Amino acid sequence: xxxxxxxxxxxxxxxxxxxxxxxxxxxxxxxxxxxxxxxxxxxxxxxxxxxxxxxxxxxxxxxxxxxxxxxxxxxxxxxxxxxxxxxxxxxxxxxxxxxxxxxxxxxxxxxxxxxxxxxxxxxxxxxxxxxxxxxxxxxxxxxxxxxxxxxxxxxxxxxxxxxxxxxxxxxxxxxxxxxxxxxxxxxxxxxxxxxxxxxxxxxxxxxxxxxxxxxxxxxxxxxxxxxxxxxxxxxxxxxxxxxxxxxxxxxxxxxxxxxxxxxxxxxxxxxxxxxxxxxxxxxxxxxxxxxxxxxxxx
Numbered sequence: 001x002x003x004x005x006x007x008x009x010x011x012x013x014x015x016x017x018x019x020x021x022x023x024x025x026x027x028x029x030x031x032x033x034x035x036x037x038x039x040x041x042x043x044x045x046x047x048x049x050x051x052x053x054x055x056x057x058x059x060x061x062x063x064x065x066x067x068x069x070x071x072x073x074x075x076x077x078x079x080x081x082x083x084x085x086x087x088x089x090x091x092x093x094x095x096x097x098x099x100x101x102x103x104x105x106x107x108x109x110x111x112x113x114x115x116x117x118x119x120x121x122x123x124x125x126x127x128x129x130x131x132x133x134x135x136x137x138x139x140x141x142x143x144x145x146x147x148x149x150x151x152x153x154x155x156x157x158x159x160x161x162x163x164x165x166x167x168x169x170x171x172x173x174x175x176x177x178x179x180x181x182x183x184x185x186x187x188x189x190x191x192x193x194x195x196x197x198x199x200x201x202x203x204x205x206x207x208x209x210x211x212x213x214x215x216x217x218x219x220x221x222x223x224x225x226x227x228x229x230x231x232x233x234x235x236x237x238x239x240x241x242x243x244x245x246x247x248x249x250x251x252x253x254x255x256x257x258x259x260x261x262x263x264x265x266x267x268x269x270x271x272x273x274x275x276x277x278x279x280x281x282x283x284x285x286x287x288x289x290x291x292x293x294x295x296x297x298x
């Protein structure tokens with residue numbers, strides 16, 4: 001088995017309320033940034049919590065770097081960094097104090113080495129100047145960066161971040177992109193998000209999940225190649241009816257007084273439509289539309 005490879009086979013999870021959150025997921029994730037893309041409620045957080053050993057699946061196997069994760073979860077926790085979607089902090093504690101405390105909990109007991117690592121991580125996440133400030137005074141973006149700092153404690157081999165840029169302004173989001181790109185080069189870093197821009201900016205490999213099923217795992221280029229010469233666009237008046245075409249509506253983008261319509265079709269779908277170069281947004285919505293159509297037939 002390769003170094004730092006995450007292998008998941010036949011993963012299933014059904015909650016007591018009957019929701020089948022994960023449906024027979026099998027996937028292999030190599031080193032680098034892997035984008036897990038899907039709408040809200042698709043199963044992303046269930047997938048991440050299961051990998052982080054916060055909940056057990058009903059069936060399946062998870063192997064990381066030779067570790068049987070379900071049999072020996074404590075071994076995974078030694079090499080795991082995790083930033084959940086909701087990351088709580090103690091507001092009346094300084095950034096340094098809390099990160100130092102979390103480092104102790106992570107098993108970094110040597111005080112000199114711990115101090116060096118805590119200060120280095122605060123610097124890496126651009127929080128060094130705020131190290132003595134209470135977390136209550138941190139912005140949303142600063143708290144997310146602090147979350148990444150705690151996820152990096154102990155030099156983990158596997159990092160998972162769940163919706164890391166939700167609520168961030170463009171400047172904070174760009175800073176986050178740079179940080180994740182830097183730390184994700186030599187480890188497995190899974191980025192779970194519904195924001196296509198995040199995945200497009202960062203990830204060399206992508207998984208698309210919907211209704212608990214992994215619809216695709218591929219490189220962005222592979223997903224785009226499948227749409228070659230089949231995406232058409234047209235600008236229409238915002239008040240104009242959209243359904244004056246054949247084919248599959250992918251998305252609409254409001255542009256002031258006009259709306260740009262993207263359609264998937266093997267031939268020109270209507271008057272005025274022109275072929276356009278597909279992007280990841282087109283590929284994503286095409287996969288979701290296909291899954292919805294197949295679900296209607298089941």
